[in-house]
Amino acid sequence: MNSVETITHTIFIAEPVAGSEKIKGTPMTYDFYRNKIKGTSPIYAPNYIPEHEELPEKYTCTICKYQYRNSLIPFDELPETWSCPICNAPKSVFRKED
């Protein structure tokens, strides 16, 4: 098993070697969590989006395509030392989306 560290997550990469046919159903993917369980990102998470507010401007990392959109902390107010939470690229590589 391998793992990749990011600032906010540890991503584990593994190949399943055994399972059970007793357990049926939809696997717990992030899409399932968001759409079926109605899970949302915590208010201070970089991908937090308020439900009934106008969406803030979106900035995209030109290295890994991570998208920053957070109405609590606009991109312009992030410190210059801020870096991409996925690939650690500096703030200067982000481009505003139209």
Ligand SMILES: [Zn+2]
């Ligand atoms: Zn990035």
